[in-house]
Amino acid sequence: MSDTERRPVLEVSGFSLKxxxxxxxxxxxxxxxxxxxxxxxxxxxxESGCGKSVTSLALMGLLASPPAQRVSGTxxxxxxxxxTLTERELADIRGxxxxxxxxxxxxxxxxxxxxxxxxGESVRRxxxxxxxEARAQALEMLRLVRIPAPETRLDAYPHQLSGGMRQRVxxxxxxxxxxxxxxxxxxxxxxxxxIQAQVLALIRNLQAExxxxxxxxxxxxxxxxxxxDHVAVMYAGRIVEYGTVADLFDDPQHPYTIGLMGAIxxxxxxxxxxxxxxxxxPSPEQMPDGCRFAPRCPFAAQRCxxxxxxxxxxxxxxxxxxWLAPVEQSAPGAGQYxxxxxxxxxx
Ligand SMILES: Nc1ncnc2c1ncn2[C@@H]1O[C@H](COP(=O)(O)OP(=O)(O)O)[C@@H](O)[C@H]1O
Ligand code: SF4
Ligand SMILES: [Mg+2]
Numbered sequence: 001m002s003d004t005e006r007r008p009v010l011e012v013s014g015f016s017l018k019x020x021x022x023x024x025x026x027x028x029x030x031x032x033x034x035x036x037x038x039x040x041x042x043x044x045x046x047e048s049g050c051g052k053s054v055t056s057l058a059l060m061g062l063l064a065s066p067p068a069q070r071v072s073g074t075x076x077x078x079x080x081x082x083x084t085l086t087e088r089e090l091a092d093i094r095g096x097x098x099x100x101x102x103x104x105x106x107x108x109x110x111x112x113x114x115x116x117x118x119x120g121e122s123v124r125r126x127x128x129x130x131x132x133e134a135r136a137q138a139l140e141m142l143r144l145v146r147i148p149a150p151e152t153r154l155d156a157y158p159h160q161l162s163g164g165m166r167q168r169v170x171x172x173x174x175x176x177x178x179x180x181x182x183x184x185x186x187x188x189x190x191x192x193x194x195i196q197a198q199v200l201a202l203i204r205n206l207q208a209e210x211x212x213x214x215x216x217x218x219x220x221x222x223x224x225x226x227x228x229d230h231v232a233v234m235y236a237g238r239i240v241e242y243g244t245v246a247d248l249f250d251d252p253q254h255p256y257t258i259g260l261m262g263a264i265x266x267x268x269x270x271x272x273x274x275x276x277x278x279x280x281x282p283s284p285e286q287m288p289d290g291c292r293f294a295p296r297c298p299f300a301a302q303r304c305x306x307x308x309x310x311x312x313x314x315x316x317x318x319x320x321x322x323w324l325a326p327v328e329q330s331a332p333g334a335g336q337y338x339x340x341x342x343x344x345x346x347x
Pocket of ligand 2: 254255256291292293294295297298299300301304309321322323324
């Protein structure tokens with residue numbers, strides 16, 4: 001897919017956020033930039049606590065502020081900066097041109113309404129169709145997401161459905177209005193492996209049909225390999241490496257990315273949940289001043305502790321924030337690194 005010809009559906013630039021007014025507190029999300037075009041999938045990967053959900057919630061205008069505080073940045077969607085929209089304008093595009101699928105469907109499905117009512121309500125609100133038409137469209141969506149016996153399921157309540165089924169309902173709801181952009185935050189994590197694959201295939205098919213752009217947050221590199229056009233690796237609130245799938249898998253440059261890649265089991269990549277890299281993501285209070293990965297990085301040197309590494313262009317869209325980049329993959333350091341201390345058993 002071409003990077004330059006297409007005007008992005010969403011372009012996030014220099015986005016920073018914190019959960020405190022204190023100037024002394026570091027940004028929880030720091031200077032994040034990425035773009036995604038029509039029909040494209042951008043995957044954001046990183047361990048738990050890296051700021052992926054916070055970023056997506058902020059884009060959707062779903063992060064309570066206060067306590068959240070945007071420090072800088074823009075998020076241009078369909079020509080308008082999402083961060084400057086009023087609550088009313090946001091409500092107008094959410095679930096319509098801009099949709100989101102969450103990890104846990106029960107948090108976003110209303111237990112008091114049937115599946116048909118919930119999908120139908122979204123269609124009615126945004127499309128101004130009558131009840132009968134909304135119900136017909138809800139039924140069509142249930143068919144599209146391949147829910148068995150959709151006529152019956154239309155009148156089921158969320159608790160009457162299995163987890164996989166509820167996730168399909170979420171997808172049906174999210175895509176009912178043919179959004180320009182879908183933000184999916186770990187949409188398949190709670191599902192078993194077979195269902196995960198089905199749900200992902202489903203999202204991709206629908207995406208291909210509708211040209212929807214997708215930001216897919218996942219910690220599963222198997223998923224990334226399957227669905228991503230571009231990948232942003234996020235660590236402690238920063239994008240440490242960005243590139244195409246080929247860039248990231250064939251020529252990972254950041255020690256963190258290399259650590260993640262090194263932990264994919266060569267067989268059964270589906271189970272390749274994120275590496276258990278030694279140590280953990282720093283809490284917001286303990287964010288290091290320089291490179292945020294320094295405390296876990298076997299290559300950390302004084303300059304890494306003194307100052308955050310700037311983005312280093314590699315080739316094409318590939319960029320890396322590490323003082324060592326660019327590194328030759330054949331260099332002894334790279335191989336040594338992969339074999340060495342951070343690698344542990346993959347869960
Ligand atoms: N409402 C909040 N107030 C303060 N800190 C928060 C809030 N929500 C999330 N955080 C913090 O933001 C960081 C990133 O969280 P999150 O975006 O959920 O990570 P991820 O989705 O990558 O696992 C974590 O350190 C978390 O504790
Ligand atoms: S900048 Fe230094 S500490 Fe950070 S990842 Fe690169 S080598 Fe490691
Ligand atoms: Mg999350």
